[in-house]
Amino acid sequence: SYSNVRRYLNEGILPPAGSVRIEELINYFHYDYPQPKGEHPFSINTELAECPWNKNNKLAMIGLQGKRIPTENLPASNLVFLIDVSGSMESENKLPLVKSSLKLLIEQLREQDRVSIVVYAGSAGLVLEPTPGDKKQKIRDALEELSAGGSTAGGQGIQLAYKVAKENFAKNGNNRVILCTDGDFNVGVSSDAALVDMIARERESGVYLTVLGYGMGNYKDNKMQQLADKGNGNHAYIDNIDEAKKVLVNEFGGTLFTIAKDVKLQVEFNPAKVRAYRLVGYENRMLQNEDFNNDKKDAGEIGSGHTVTALYEIIPVGVESEFIEGTDELKYQRSARNVSSDEMMTVKFRYKKPGGDKSLLIVHPVRENISQAASDNFRLVTAVAQFGMLLSNSEFKQASSFKSAQSLASGAIGEDEEGYRTEFVALIAKARKLYSNDGVSRK
Numbered sequence: 001s002y003s004n005v006r007r008y009l010n011e012g013i014l015p016p017a018g019s020v021r022i023e024e025l026i027n028y029f030h031y032d033y034p035q036p037k038g039e040h041p042f043s044i045n046t047e048l049a050e051c052p053w054n055k056n057n058k059l060a061m062i063g064l065q066g067k068r069i070p071t072e073n074l075p076a077s078n079l080v081f082l083i084d085v086s087g088s089m090e091s092e093n094k095l096p097l098v099k100s101s102l103k104l105l106i107e108q109l110r111e112q113d114r115v116s117i118v119v120y121a122g123s124a125g126l127v128l129e130p131t132p133g134d135k136k137q138k139i140r141d142a143l144e145e146l147s148a149g150g151s152t153a154g155g156q157g158i159q160l161a162y163k164v165a166k167e168n169f170a171k172n173g174n175n176r177v178i179l180c181t182d183g184d185f186n187v188g189v190s191s192d193a194a195l196v197d198m199i200a201r202e203r204e205s206g207v208y209l210t211v212l213g214y215g216m217g218n219y220k221d222n223k224m225q226q227l228a229d230k231g232n233g234n235h236a237y238i239d240n241i242d243e244a245k246k247v248l249v250n251e252f253g254g255t256l257f258t259i260a261k262d263v264k265l266q267v268e269f270n271p272a273k274v275r276a277y278r279l280v281g282y283e284n285r286m287l288q289n290e291d292f293n294n295d296k297k298d299a300g301e302i303g304s305g306h307t308v309t310a311l312y313e314i315i316p317v318g319v320e321s322e323f324i325e326g327t328d329e330l331k332y333q334r335s336a337r338n339v340s341s342d343e344m345m346t347v348k349f350r351y352k353k354p355g356g357d358k359s360l361l362i363v364h365p366v367r368e369n370i371s372q373a374a375s376d377n378f379r380l381v382t383a384v385a386q387f388g389m390l391l392s393n394s395e396f397k398q399a400s401s402f403k404s405a406q407s408l409a410s411g412a413i414g415e416d417e418e419g420y421r422t423e424f425v426a427l428i429a430k431a432r433k434l435y436s437n438d439g440v441s442r443k
Helices: 002-010 022-026 095-106 136-144 154-167 192-205 221-230 241-250 252-256 376-391 402-410 420-438
Strands: 042-050 058-066 077-084 114-120 124-132 174-181 208-214 234-238 258-269 274-279 300-303 307-316 343-352 360-367
Touching: 002 022, 002 234, 002 420, 022 307, 022 376, 042 343, 042 360, 042 376, 058 258, 058 300, 058 343, 058 376, 077 095, 077 154, 095 136, 095 174, 095 208, 095 234, 095 241, 114 136, 114 154, 124 136, 124 154, 154 174, 154 192, 174 252, 192 208, 192 221, 208 221, 221 234, 234 241, 241 252, 252 300, 258 274, 258 307, 307 376, 376 402, 376 420, 402 420
Parallel strands: 077 114, 077 174, 174 208, 208 234
Antiparallel strands: 042 058, 058 307, 114 124, 258 300, 258 343, 274 307, 343 360
């Protein structure tokens, strides 16, 4: 979502509100959370501070930091590159960029890793048999020979890719299909629903799915997100070679190596202190309360070194708000039990080990300790949240402004080795100018 939004803004176009998923904007960035030290594969970090778009409210930031595993210690990979070579992939920012992206990934592979290449257009075919990761030139040559043409039999390609992955399954390894496409499936499996169902079934084999989206215009962002979610995987939109480097080199472990699956977050607020609350974003990933303890219910994954951040807006007891009456359960919600303590909330996590089917529970109480000086992590998260609420015209944006977002983000740049935070400040300025020129009153 972030790279897609960036692409629109860099072209001087306001992104469609529906393309802005605030939780994906927030989680585009890496946050400076400490590495886990205990038995669990991630650390839990919380911070509570004043809400910048409504001074009467509080914000609670919850961050997970996945354990960073050195590349040499990662398990062997069995990767199947599933590449769309249909006619729609011909332009420079599609198949040529796919080739350049995957060449970056190839450089990260080792002798014990295996790569296969499956392509699909009018029909699907295996163009590279499983090849050791140290045979880099052979893999690069196979990529270079690919050309675009024909209609898109996406379903056939996915079926063949999973078949190849299962035939070469690496026990206790990382088995994954990496789908590279503009998402314009128009031939093959009879419907989107059938395609999603097939991927949901295939994840039971232990083969995960990473979806890399390319191109503009006909790019199907929502479809790609849905496929990745159902395939126990992740989704990234690659709009240039720098983004490919971020996803496939800088975040190599987080993108391709799962350390915890079906990760679920549930927060219980103390009604003696919290009158109402809402989770910022995550509209398409909301769990029903009863699903938290249901190990059959699919949820998200965390990769090596990966961070996941969630943000809750809280209306404290004694504060009046226009949002409390008449909202449904996915927006501001009343707390249920009357508990008196100095705890503001209790955060509960469930997760499974990558090969496991029984979840583990972590309980993390959060005391009412309001930060007087918010951290760089917190300032950046709140800047991104405001940016997302303004772009999506959220009913909860209240006093959000691009000016406030820009100020918070500018003060949270820190070391910024890769320049992502600096780029974000420039993007806010572009959005602010576009909204001003468009005559939209969003400050």
